[in-house]
Amino acid sequence: MSWKGQSILSAQQFSPQDLAEILETSRRLEGLLGSKKNLKLLDDYILATLFFEPSTRTRLSFEAAMHRLGGRVISTVGVQFSSLAKGETLFDTLKMVESYSDICAIRHSVEGASSLAARSIKIPVINAGDGAGEHPTQGLLDLYTIHRHGYLERAKTSVAFVGDIKFGRTIHSLIQLLSHYGVHMVFIAPNELQLPQKYADLLDKAGVSYEKTEDIEALRSVNVGYITRIQEERFTDHREYERFKDAYIVDRELIGRCREDIIVMHPLPRLSEVATDLDSHRSAVYFEQANNGLYVRMALILGLLQVELP
Amino acid sequence: MSWKGQSILSAQQFSPQDLAEILETSRRLEGLLGSKKNLKLLDDYILATLFFEPSTRTRLSFEAAMHRLGGRVISTVGVQFSSLAKGETLFDTLKMVESYSDICAIRHSVEGASSLAARSIKIPVINAGDGAGEHPTQGLLDLYTIHRHGYLERAKTSVAFVGDIKFGRTIHSLIQLLSHYGVHMVFIAPNELQLPQKYADLLDKAGVSYEKTEDIEALRSVNVGYITRIQEERFTDHREYERFKDAYIVDRELIGRCREDIIVMHPLPRLSEVATDLDSHRSAVYFEQANNGLYVRMALILGLLQVELP
């Protein structure tokens, strides 16, 4: 069954053919937006963004995507400004939102909240991040970014993930998507934050070649470096945190010792793990990556509403 | 004087003829929305939703109603994000909003806030709930829901109100509206939370027949059960609260002993007073009721702006 007209809950739900189509539609939308900024395709539709957890970037990206398609947006941010503050269950809230909108994007701190939502209501639901679970639209825009740099279809592409591989939901979503493309994966992380067994099994089953290391120097051999933040609270030993925090900084000096054609990605927002001295470097594609979120989310919204690009 | 072009402040302001017209327009809008989701009638209008108290459901309902009519929305939620946090008076805020919008919906914790607003500014004001006062648009969508099930025009319809009848502003608005239709009312509540004298007088004056009881079994003889939450803080004796909290739960078992044709309403959000095992039961109309808010609020916005349905 196609994802179209359904919901987007996990990176796992997409077939290679689905992905090819999403990438192509995103590419067409990127071209169209260059000349025209309101495609006027969704005049009859309302998107509800329900962000029970703060995320300016993701919310604004969905809302801008809807506006660029000519649609309308209703929005709620922060649980303390919703009826949830009065004890309302998520279920009742969703049943109401179902009446007021045609599609909704949900961010919630509890893993599985989006799946619950999709089972509760008839309109398409987009998982915009659920706790330590997944963030499939981020994974798709990451995939699109790698695709736009020609690395997805090329043989022998290698992608390194750096930082918090254990809890990073954007990484979880992206490695599932990349498993369809025969890329080699390098997981660079402190042992405490390495690849969860669940995803190791998934990669093994898909026949993906990968390696795990603590050494940031492993970045030197890859085509794509996907950097994420490591958080102090993940460590039991504070000195370990200090050691890795300082070691895992990606800057011009380090990138200067990497492959000429490396691209550096980051889901943003960042702290110090990607130095600002890299921002103007050729390899830095993280702002472009954020921008790509617009095209990919437009493609997904169109697909979920089963509206075709003319 | 018609309510059109004026403000909506209280359920009391509507004549039977007004109500008939609102119900009919809502019905037409419900039909129109089935085939077309943006009626493009209010392209030139801005609705301001000023929610000084949180209420996701009511706010999104007004905003969706405006969008479905083709209008635009500006919104402020939560006093701490407004200039009110800097000591601005409500009056000054309203005078500014008057400049920026064509109609506004106000939710405020203080009874009478909407009336103050309507006296202060020239654009139509909708009372979206003011403290323990009224919530007339909720009353109207409740009325519409009863109408849609054919109970408004039928002889000998009986409606039971269950729970917090003393402080429940949605009940206060609805009983005023129903007083025009010759229905029999049953008030099922702990004595502490029974019908205020003010509303008893109003019903007496209107010649409405009604009875008061503490016994939830009285629900068995009515056509419509309107359930609301009872709150612990209303009771001086905690044991009394526990007794009624457990006794006043409406579930499949209880409804199974009621009339075949009973419908169960609830203004939502609910806690445990309506069991989720009822959600899929034929009698449960509370989600439909929430949905009806869209049509009724569209009808009210059109009337206040004096824009006719084509």
Next chain:
Amino acid sequence: MSWKGQSILSAQQFSPQDLAEILETSRRLEGLLGSKKNLKLLDDYILATLFFEPSTRTRLSFEAAMHRLGGRVISTVGVQFSSLAKGETLFDTLKMVESYSDICAIRHSVEGASSLAARSIKIPVINAGDGAGEHPTQGLLDLYTIHRHGYLERAKTSVAFVGDIKFGRTIHSLIQLLSHYGVHMVFIAPNELQLPQKYADLLDKAGVSYEKTEDIEALRSVNVGYITRIQEERFTDHREYERFKDAYIVDRELIGRCREDIIVMHPLPRLSEVATDLDSHRSAVYFEQANNGLYVRMALILGLLQVELP
């Protein structure tokens, strides 16, 4: 270089010719809005309002201006609901917003935040207030209000500023703008809150005649009284605050002793410094002033996006 297509960061950036053009466009927009409320000029554009500090009035004014022009809005209010709560730098947030919108208005508690933004991103930035810095769009709407009452072009116009002249950013912006028009300025403030040397130098350089006094009675001779709030925390001596708080109240009695043709302005919100008994007085133009914000901000948005009025 014209301000068009650039950013609006300071009142100082405008030449007399720029100002004349902004006033004229605002006037045309005021006329157009009287007959048509959606000018449908910015169908292809999105405004992002980034309010890291609360200001209902200013934010809604920008949003209404964009809607009246036919544009769309994405919005974020309150730092605790943005990724900033997770430590995101302003710079990264801005780079994302650059992808999602065509123009942005920024309110921030730190002086210079808007200038940083304008240097960081390619879309036009509007300074909607930065700490004790400037608030140029407020200055422009104040200028427009004085213009609309015919005082800008008239010889020998005198304008008094009352209250917190030291920290009041709206005053700082307005005196810079007025310095082009040969008006006489009177600064009525406690010595602690008098004109900063920086602005005295600026007026001297521009050849503006002005006087400073603590005496509120100086209001009696001017054409325009621009009142602002004085805040307790500005004073080291609490008794001084009490003295001025009571002395600097502008009410009907005081205005009755002023020139017949005086107009009283206030950037709002006010506390007690302008008595409500003045609201219905002929001299009170502060609500009209708030309203003028709509036309001026529409003119500025059009200019920044380089879209001409037909």
